[in-house]
Amino acid sequence: MSLKTLQEGAILIADAHCAPWRTSFIDFLHALESDKIVTPQLILMGDIFDMLYGPIQRSYRYSTEGIDLLNRLGKKIEIIYLEGNHDFLLTDLFPGITVIRREEQPIVMDYEGKKVALSHGDSSMGWGYELYTALIRNPLLLAFLRMLDTLGGGFIVSWLEEQMKRKSHCRNIDDFERLTEQRLSGFKSGSADVLIEGHFHQNRSIKFPQFDYINVGAFACNERYFTVQSNQNKTLLRECSFS
Template identity: 70%
Template sequence: MSPKTLKSGAILIADAHCAPWRTHFLEFLHALDSGEIVTPQLILMGDVFDMLYGPITRTYRYNTEGIELINRLSSKLEIIYLEGNHDFLLEKVFPNIHVFTRQQQPLVLEYEGKKVALSHGDSAMGMGYEIYTALIRSPLVLGILRAIDTIGGGFIVSWLERQMKRKSHCRTIEHFESLIEKRLNRLSLDSIDILIEGHFHQNCAFDFPRFHYINVGAFACNERYFTVQSMQNKPLVYEAVFRKEPL
């Protein structure tokens, strides 16, 4: 059954980009598993892993510990996974959690009489991106790439790894508010009160005429995560930092 409610005390994490060269998210999962951090609901908002593609089993070896921890945690708390552009086709990887594909987002949940929409954030990005994202999720395309990668000794995944290591996740996007407003005008979001997204790593919020917008910061940048709190004269989400020293 699909979740209907955003729970008080829920934790939201976006863009951890977990990988063998970036393991702080694994430490966070261990803190949840040990009870050091407690939450009734964990919402993973996409790009949690730097490379995790359901049909490409070679990407599992980068993420075995994280996959096992999330599956173990699913027996203790409700976990919602909004697939991103770095982690998708995950239903079989995480059989006991709620996985929402890009097409199923935003996920709209009720909280204190408000409708809160949750999305990874890579929607309405233009025709070129739509074609790209459809291709990379195609079972046929992924099957061909998997075969080529296997025959070539894993050179495709190795090339992707090198690209991911070079990528910076902590840059500021200029004129972000106006860019987001133009993008969201192309979406039908009139029946919601709050929209929360990741993907852009900006850690900011705006009031638009139709709803309040929150772009949560990336866990990959200073290990930010966000806790849902009562909205009485306060923001919906409270920012916390898992580890106090900067990355």
């Protein structure tokens, strides 16, 4: 099967954590819609919304404008949406967008003969995290929580909102290179030349013997996004600042 092509000039955005209290991603989408920013391909690397859970309709109210904008843009440019741990089970919300579930990540794309793997990044995190992420995506559990939240006047979503407001997205992780090497020790040699992830918000590149690793910075921190440029100078991504 041929690989999907990562296009020259594609834009990658990770961890925008869009919410009513953090709206710069909405402004960015308006800039795309009005052609102030132009790209043939938009790749969303997960955690684009601070709270967007497909089966939990109450979570949509925080993201209605962003959902509508993405669906309109999906008719104009190719959009690939890698689900994160803050935004998942989204296929029905974005019918014109290619939604990649966690279990389907990383996806591998071709760019100038190189295999580029893309993932939100919350993989190989240990059995405890794997159990947690399976539970929060379980349809029966989500149905129960939705009923409980509705009967309780939205107290679950309101509690989550307060937790999200307090969270810092811009801290450095000590010993990130060693921790990344341990986490990716099972990454198959030869499966990709480059692995690009979000999730950790570190904005760092690491050269491992088997592949190059890029952890893109969070849009929620300084409104960073990344464009794909010619590989001739060995640089795959160019960092840009929306503001």
